[in-house]
Amino acid sequence: MLALGAIAALTTVLSSLLPALLVGRVNPQAALQAASRGVGSRSVGGKLSGALVAAEVALSTLLLVGTGLLFHTLWNLGKARLGFETANVTTFTAMPADAAGFSAMAVSEDTANAPASVATLTYQPVLERMRRVPGIESAALITAPPLSGWDLNSDFKIVGQPDDPENPRSTRVTAVSGDCARTFGTPVVRGRMINDDDVASSPFVTVINEAFARKYFKGKDPLGMQIKLGGKDTGMLKPYTIVGVLGDQADHNVGAEVQPFLMLPQQQVPTTSLFYQALLKTIVHFAVKTKGNVPVAAEMRSVFHEVAPSVALDEFQTMQKAVDQNTFSQRLGLYLVGSFARNSWAIAAARSGFAWR
Structure with missing residues (x-):
């Protein structure tokens, strides 16, 4: 659970904080001039952006795998022998x-x-x-x-x-x-x-x-x-x-x-x-x-x-x-990590379509 939390935090940094820092360092006038000239080769910033998107996709996929393992754990908890009755x-x-x-x-x-x-x-x-x-x-x-x-x-x-x-x-x-x-x-x-x-x-x-x-x-x-x-x-x-x-x-x-x-x-x-x-x-x-x-x-x-x-x-x-x-903490961890992994993977996959242009 702690490892998945660390991966989730790293994915958050890659998908939000680092792109924001990169954008903040770009000279808007130079970028517009380069775009108007139809630059054919990708800039260093573009290559870095593509690498970040690839890392996001990889980490988000890892989160999905971890979510699957958590789901398996929760499934086992549901099937675990209690040794007592819960009804009434x-x-x-x-x-x-x-x-x-x-x-x-x-x-x-x-x-x-x-x-x-x-x-x-x-x-x-x-x-x-x-x-x-x-x-x-x-x-x-x-x-x-x-x-x-x-x-x-x-x-x-x-x-x-x-x-x-x-x-x-x-x-x-x-x-x-x-x-x-x-x-x-x-x-x-x-x-x-x-x-x-x-x-x-x-x-x-x-x-x-x-x-x-x-x-x-x-x-x-x-x-x-x-x-x-x-x-x-x-x-x-x-x-x-x-x-x-x-x-x-x-x-x-x-x-x-x-x-x-x-x-x-x-x-x-x-x-x-x-x-x-x-x-x-x-x-x-x-x-x-x-x-x-x-x-x-x-x-x-x-x-x-x-x-x-x-x-x-x-x-x-x-x-x-x-x-x-x-079992609340295990179930809550599954729902939170699962939701984050799904959303992160969807965002990263969507961005990957534009990163290599």
Whole structure:
């Protein structure tokens, strides 16, 4: 894209600025006298003008070729595997009134008196109410939906495997509720998905994506393996057992390489840990899949007003809009460069008919 921009700028200079400078240096009286004498040989200025036109045509043709490559890229983006459905899926943000923020993050060692989780007290009851709304097919909480730009990265260890201090393992981490895969239409390729029975008192589990399995297990079966997320340093004292592998979802950019991530049940994130404050005691996302035309924003605001009135909602957006916004820069670049290339080539071709006279 930058190379095409440079070519476009150079073509602009050749087609407008340089001809203007050349015209400014011509003596009009001498030019008219030469024309009246019927000069048979081309002047140096005429030769230079012809060379400039040839350069314009060449660069404009190069722009057209580049536009074709951009169109091919955009075509590939349109065919890229998203890993989620866009039809009738809407996401929105929710922020509790007592959101702590990252500046207040700290690990508490008083696990015996750990406070109840906002996931259990607020978000799970909200989800149960959301799922009873007419026209709502499924609803889920997810702290970092696809293409949202929200990220939490963490080093981790695989129990029973040696560590490499020079190349520590790292992954994106997100907390989810039950029905997450169903809401986004993402297939579970191995094992099972997180569900609402994965609570604080049940065995701690996690689900990884295909990219995680490829990078860190290299063809081996990851089910049953355990993941540690920092231990005492982060307040994540218990290991999480892998119970499923989720299909890859486009995460940062459509068509880009998918990064490893793991999902934690929202009710199994310890309230004394850093992860609780970073994932749940801050802005979270909800996603709903609807049947037909449902006024999602109005219905969800009504649900939260009834169940959790202190939680603020914002940024309602369909997944189709998220995809369109993510690919906007590529599409805009194609349209601008394509239009410029077409017009430049047409002007240069028209001028070439007069340059050699």
